[in-house]
Amino acid sequence: MKDRLAQLKEKSDAGGDDIEVPVESEAFMDDFFAQIEDIRSSIDKIDESVTEIKKLYSTILSAPTSDQKTQDDVEALTNEIKKSANNARNKLKSIERQLESNADERASADLRIRKSQHAILAKKFVEVMTKYNEAQVDFRDKSKGRIARQLEITGKTTTDEELDEMLEGGNSAVFTAGIMDSKINQQALNEIEARHKDIMRLESSIKELHDMFVDIAMLVENQKQMMIFCCCVILAVVLGSFVYSFIK
Template sequence: MNIIFWSLFLQNAEASDEEEEGRALMIKPGTSSAKEEKESEAFFKKVQEIHVGLQSLRRMVSELENKQKTVLGEALPVESLKKELQTLRDEIKTMASHIQKKLKSVEPKKGEDDGKYIPINARMQRTQHGVLSKEFVELMGYCNTIQAQYRDRNVERIQRQLKITGSNVSDEELDSMLESGQTDVFTQNILIDAQATRQALNEIESRHDEILKLERSIRDLHDMFQYLAMEVEAQGEMVNRVENNIKLSSNYVEKAKDNTEKAVTYQQKARKVQLLLLVDHFVFMIRTFKVLQQQHMMMKSSDCAFLNFKPRL
């Protein structure tokens, strides 16, 4: 069933591709075998595992976003909350690495297109891999975006707290201080003459430590994201066509559903009309029968009168 669907679907998806002109999507005679069926089953099993992994990763990214908002809402986040945030980053990294390996295992081999004929399984696997890779890249891109925004918000908090301490630090100096990786650079040469200043310095150090952990997490995911982004870009046009066909198919299904509902309504109305016509016809037949019966009785009465008539002599 899956193979039939994809064969019809991908023919439409590739119809506008000039590079594919003259190439046929078909199963060559004699190529279907028990081995290929077993390989297809293994492929779809891995695809399902990737789907499950992407769902878990999406939940983790959503949880990461919520926890980051919680940390930003507190002047001095408790250590347990920061540990939970870091644990979640590590789990995202592990899950992303796991999904990347799964995607690599279902990646079509180079040279599977042997000239004019393209095996349907190869085309199907290439399309599945492209769609899943694009979904993964978009999810990781969103993850990087929210982490970058989180970093910027922490930097803003540091700048605000530095002003409270009376330290005039330019953006360039602040960037240099953040890149140095040393937390104590914020406290040296700053006089601590008030409790408010001490709290500001504590928040600066806390935010700086959080930024360092965040940047390590972003660096760890960067190479993975860059590789997959290049892969998706290489086959992005084909994937976009597939997604457009899916959307068009959904629209056709909705239209077909509406048309079916209208047809059912029209059919019900037609049945009512037929029933009314049948009743009218039946009433007409009864009335016609009564009229004919009356005429028959009248004719019979006139015949009897004629037979009983005796002329006077």
Template sequence: MKDRLAELTASKTQTEEEVAAAVDCGDGFMDGYFRRVEEVRGLIDKISHQVEEVRKMHSMILSAPNPTDGTKDQLSALTSNIKGNANVVRAKLKCELCCHVSTCLQHTVLSRKFVEVMTQYNETQVSFRERSKGRIQRQLEITGRVTTNEELEDMLESGNPSIFTSDIISDSQITRQALSEIESRHQDIMRLESSIRELHAMFMDMAMLVETQGDMVNNIENNVSNAAEYICRAKEETKKAVRYQKKSRRKYIILAFVLLILLAVIALIVGLSVGLTKRPV
């Protein structure tokens, strides 16, 4: 467990250092663009796997009456690691949008994937909070203290579990264990609240980013659609022009033929007239 904790801590330090480098947009975009795309996709996949680890650790903590400090420290390190990776991804995505609007379609795909993974992470955090709150409520019932959901929320918001436990007499082993778990679960929820607030701020930021990208993609799609319609209309107009040109050419040929016939008739009439005038008397 110590080795795993050291690995997570080291990874956290690395991701924090990468945040500073992530905002360097630089030149030579096309040469390194696909490499950066793969880097971001790899980080998002890594976060997805870490979220699954968090979900498993939540189950472990909830199944144990008094989870060990080592387990909680490992969860805390994993949570910090996810936060660091998420900050790197967000910085890279914002950088790409600012520097290269022409790649917004690929950028939008990555952004939506990132939001999807972080949404799963947020759902995992909220689920753990609700299940921990349920454990607190059951332990309070064991001590003889029945609370409503609203009262329990008030206790959590106040950050002071003694609101409900100060008047409980711990005269038995069961009661003492229940009070100990209540305090432990309450601390877990307090740590979780900070993470949920940070996620909310990140969601708001990414939501604005995705919305902006959506407008860009819609504009591109509209432009492509308009261009396609224009091309179709141009083709139709070209076909009409060709047909009109063919009809005009045919008309000119017919008109020329009629003129030739008319000239021939006139020449014939003139010839006959001249011939009649020269006949001897």
């Protein structure tokens, strides 16, 4: 961790900034970088899991009915993503609170380093969670499209609004009962029921992650505002010094 701190100091020196990190702050920065690496690891795990779950979504959509193993794999990856996302979010928010409590140290080198690292990871976290949300929504829409096509084959044409109303019930038995009066074979019925279950599981996951996504998106926005404020403070100090030297 000290090597990492030294690297950042060297970069600052190379850029012409006269930055010194007191020895007594190195232990604190070691702990900070341990948190950063943990967050980075969680985000990387999410990214890998999203790539895998997209493959499973494609497998499910390409088969008449999804097998239990595929469903179990999707559920396991979904739970892993939730776990990693919660860990990353909680640690990012913890660092944000620390940054806010150190508002009187805006000019210190280690605080600027912490703000920079926090902003980078918060942005990366939002990006990977957006990627996951897009994959979920795409799978949901394609699953609904499959149901609509199966219903159309049986002669039961539905509008998007009607299909949404049928799906919102949340009960597969009730859903299929609503189309039993159609001339539909068992295979088509099984596929419709399977797609409906997929959508219900997905809707639950999307709702669970929604608040988390909004929370972290606000964190990034707050970080932007904080950086703008810091730039204004620095600019004010520079201008103040210039005016003072001119008057003097």
